[in-house]
Amino acid sequence: DAGVIQSPRHEVTEMGQEVTLRCKPISGHDYLFWYRQTMMRGLELLIYFNNNVPIDDSGMPEDRFSAKMPNASFSTLKIQPSEPRDSAVYFCASSFRGVQPQHFGDGTRLSIL
């Protein structure tokens, strides 16, 4: 079975550029989560969706971050404009009903120069 698929795996871009991270959850999963991981702050929940609807975006750092889930098989996390402090590993995870195990994608390692 295919797991959660994230793209790109690595992204290096200059400050001020728009960055779009993509995620394809496991088929049949109805919850999708976006996390950011840094050494300083650990694994932070940014936003999560249930049945394509954003439920809680209180973890999104600021208005430069936005996330969408246009259908059950695709989600994007966008940063515009990007800043060096956005450098981190961004993980997408999905689960079937929130209480079930979350399956993580391999992550996107983002570096903003």
Added chain:
Amino acid sequence: QQPVQSPQAVILREGEDAVINCSSSKALYSVHWYRQKHGEAPVFLMILLKGGEQKGHEKISASFNEKKQQSSLYLTASQLSYSGTYFCGTEAEWYGGSQGNLIFGKGTKLSVKP
């Protein structure tokens, strides 16, 4: 609110045991445990639902004390493959059910030496 994990790091010799603790100030519906190896994604180990149930997975087991909002992960007869960072993720109780999302602790780095 982020759960508190302890210890922050532990170094073991192969065959030794370890306990990792996770504590929350909120009423919990469930506690999840994950292990993350360097450069990889977190991998699910087990879930404990409220009810004080203890679960096992090979030589790794866990308990959940819902009255104290605490969970402990037990690693017995550790192997080199156990090395990694262990995270607990807590799911708050929401009107008697689950809130649907996890808040992760900062992790416990476990190093197993030969």
